[in-house]
Amino acid sequence: MSEKLHAFIQQMTQVKLHLNPGEQLVSLIQSTFELEAAAIYDADMQKVYEAGEWFAEMENIIRNVYFFESVADDPETGMVRRVLRIGNLPVGALLLRGEMDSQTSSSLADLVAITFDRYHSHANVNRTESARQTEQMRTTVLDSLAHAYKTPLTAIRAASTGLHAMGNLTSAQIQMVQLIDEQSGVLDELTSRLLTTARLEDHDLALHKERVFILPLIEDVVAGCRAILMGRRVNICVSRESLSICCDRDLFLALLTQYVENAGKYSTGDSPIAIRVAEDPGEIILSVHNFGPVIQPADQECVFDRFFRCADTAGRVSGTGIGLSVAKQAAQAHGGDVWLTSDATTGTTFFASFPIDPKGTSEP
Amino acid sequence: MSSAPIRVLLVDDESAIRRALRISLDELGFEAVEASRGEEALLLVRSESFDVVLLDIQMPGMGGMKTLVRLRALAPRMPILMLTVQDSEEHKVEALECGADDYITKPFSIRECIARIRSAVRRAQTPERSEDAPVQIGEVQLLPARRTVNKRGKPIHLTKKEYDILHYLMTHAGRAVTYRSLLGSVWGAEYRDEVDYLRTFVRQLRKKIEDDPSNPRYLLTDPYVGYRFTENPEGGVSGFSSISTRQDFESSS
Numbered sequence: 228m229s230e231k232l233h234a235f236i237q238q239m240t241q242v243k244l245h246l247n248p249g250e251q252l253v254s255l256i257q258s259t260f261e262l263e264a265a266a267i268y269d270a271d272m273q274k275v276y277e278a279g280e281w282f283a284e285m286e287n288i289i290r291n292v293y294f295f296e297s298v299a300d301d302p303e304t305g306m307v308r309r310v311l312r313i314g315n316l317p318v319g320a321l322l323l324r325g326e327m328d329s330q331t332s333s334s335l336a337d338l339v340a341i342t343f344d345r346y347h348s349h350a351n352v353n354r355t356e357s358a359r360q361t362e363q364m365r366t367t368v369l370d371s372l373a374h375a376y377k378t379p380l381t382a383i384r385a386a387s388t389g390l391h392a393m394g395n396l397t398s399a400q401i402q403m404v405q406l407i408d409e410q411s412g413v414l415d416e417l418t419s420r421l422l423t424t425a426r427l428e429d430h431d432l433a434l435h436k437e438r439v440f441i442l443p444l445i446e447d448v449v450a451g452c453r454a455i456l457m458g459r460r461v462n463i464c465v466s467r468e469s470l471s472i473c474c475d476r477d478l479f480l481a482l483l484t485q486y487v488e489n490a491g492k493y494s495t496g497d498s499p500i501a502i503r504v505a506e507d508p509g510e511i512i513l514s515v516h517n518f519g520p521v522i523q524p525a526d527q528e529c530v531f532d533r534f535f536r537c538a539d540t541a542g543r544v545s546g547t548g549i550g551l552s553v554a555k556q557a558a559q560a561h562g563g564d565v566w567l568t569s570d571a572t573t574g575t576t577f578f579a580s581f582p583i584d585p586k587g588t589s590e591p
Numbered sequence: 592m593s594s595a596p597i598r599v600l601l602v603d604d605e606s607a608i609r610r611a612l613r614i615s616l617d618e619l620g621f622e623a624v625e626a627s628r629g630e631e632a633l634l635l636v637r638s639e640s641f642d643v644v645l646l647d648i649q650m651p652g653m654g655g656m657k658t659l660v661r662l663r664a665l666a667p668r669m670p671i672l673m674l675t676v677q678d679s680e681e682h683k684v685e686a687l688e689c690g691a692d693d694y695i696t697k698p699f700s701i702r703e704c705i706a707r708i709r710s711a712v713r714r715a716q717t718p719e720r721s722e723d724a725p726v727q728i729g730e731v732q733l734l735p736a737r738r739t740v741n742k743r744g745k746p747i748h749l750t751k752k753e754y755d756i757l758h759y760l761m762t763h764a765g766r767a768v769t770y771r772s773l774l775g776s777v778w779g780a781e782y783r784d785e786v787d788y789l790r791t792f793v794r795q796l797r798k799k800i801e802d803d804p805s806n807p808r809y810l811l812t813d814p815y816v817g818y819r820f821t822e823n824p825e826g827g828v829s830g831f832s833s834i835s836t837r838q839d840f841e842s843s844s
Contacts, residue, residue, distance in 0.1 A: 373676060374649060374676065377697050377698065381605075382610070382611040383611075384700060385612050385699070385700075386611040388702060389619075390615075392702060408700075411698070440787055442790075443787065447814040449812075461805060468794070
């Protein structure tokens with residue numbers, strides 16, 4: 228090993244990995260090996276670092292070294308070209324002008340590549356940690372917000388229903404109390420929806436996938452929607468009892484709850500609701516069917532947009548126009564989709580497709 | 592039940608909630624005492640007697656869960672109902688497994704709150720039944736001495752495990768039973784996480800005891816928490832985690 232290479236390795240221990248090492252390494256190479264000029268191309272960041280006197284075309288040359296893997300020593304111009312590799316994978320290039328033997332320049336290229344790799348791993352660990360902390364902080368803030376909003380709503384609800392339960396109210400007073408109660412219910416729903424939406428936006432960071440059994444989840448959602456379903460009959464049909472998919476449970480739950488709540492709210496008379504899950508190659512198709520007001524073709528495109536509400540029903544049924552946009556977001560985050568059909572004869576059906584993760588499916 | 596008013600200890604750090612509940616409960620024939628912290632609740636329970644405690648799960652200081660555990664140690668049979676919010680299923684499960692009798696999800700109506708209080712107090716005041724005493728709920732009759740279940744007087748054929756599940760749920764009727772405690776009781780502690788296994792049995796059981804298994808009247812699901820065998824199959828609140836405003840007013844006016 229040349230003395231200069233030995234000196235370089237010793238100096239490399241001083242490189243600060245929390246800072247981009249490109250600038251530090253290129254100056255170190257130029258000074259230690261007493262070169263006229265040195266340049267490093269970091270393909271990951273698409274950046275060129277340089278030290279010494281370079282000509283204008285240098286950047287093109289060094290990029291070409293990386294792209295065309297043109298490794299060469301050119302004694303006439305005194306240029307040394309090396310590709311930086313981690314294993315077999317090219318990660319950048321090294322271009323030197325000055326005197327350096329072929330073996331030393333190859334060793335130098337290996338050392339620079341390893342340093343870049345260490346830097347990137349270090350940066351990735353920090354990125355993951357910072358994303359985790361952001362998510363945790365967000366959950367904490369949302370939990371406090373939920374508590375802050377639910378407290379006055381609980382007091383209002385307890386007071387208005389308490390007043391009603393005490394009795395002896397005139398008809399006008401009963402109507403006023405009823406109005407307070409209804410509107411606090413609307414506010415409660417709005418709060419829950421907004422918090423759910425905000426929570427789900429966390430999932431932009433990562434889908435928390437797990438194996439989810441479909442039938443028990445549907446049973447839970449239906450049981451949780453009893454108040455909205457008001458005794459309405461619900462038929463559940465799943466292709467097989469043990470059907471499971473690999474998905475983000477919270478997102479799937481948000482979609483399913485939204486579909487079932489909507490079916491409950493918009494059903495007419497005592498018509499039943501049907502929840503079906505069928506298996507298609509590579510995906511499951513969930514559908515929730517009810518008989519109720521027809522969603523006009525022009526509106527069918529928009530119902531999944533945030534804050535959109537159908538003009539026909541907006542005044543009659545309470546809602547926020549948020550839930551279905553969350554449902555769409557949930558399906559699309561998994562690579563699935565949402566759609567609907569609606570006409571007076573066959574009723575309204577909301578569909579969602581979710582890919583079956585091959586590792587997450589249960590055996591039939 | 593005694594004719595003296597039911598004494599309720601209200602533990603919540605939010606004074607608005609305590610105020611609304613206390614005024615309503617007092618006016619409706621209960622006697623409500625307020626505590627703003629778990630520590631205060633423990634002092635009160637040491638010096639006075641209460642028929643039931645409404646305990647907020649999320650409080651500063653000692654917090655709802657720790658207070659629950661200490662209250663349970665002080666008064667093993669005193670009903671404790673947790674006040675929780677939506678989307679906190681894991682807290683509900685934890686509270687039930689730490690000895691809470693039930694939970695009420697905020698915001699709730701006074702009707703629901705009172706129904707839960709009365710049901711918990713009634714259960715606590717019912718003398719312990721003997722192991723072999725029959726249990727009759729609606730049209731379903733459990734005869735432990737003969738390990739038999741009848742519906743409308745006709746015997747229903749149950750497997751051993753189905754019977755054990757039904758026995759546990761019917762002898763705990765009205766209470767939310769978590770998946771884990773049911774699994775632990777019927778299969779043993781090492782099976783406490785086999786929820787899917789349990790669900791399959793419950794599905795079979797519903798086919799045998801319910802008129803319409805998709806819309807059960809007896810064996811109800813407490814979403815994400817567990818099961819609850821109703822005390823009142825003709826309606827009422829035992830299976831509801833919340834009751835809609837409209838329903839509340841329609842059924843009472």
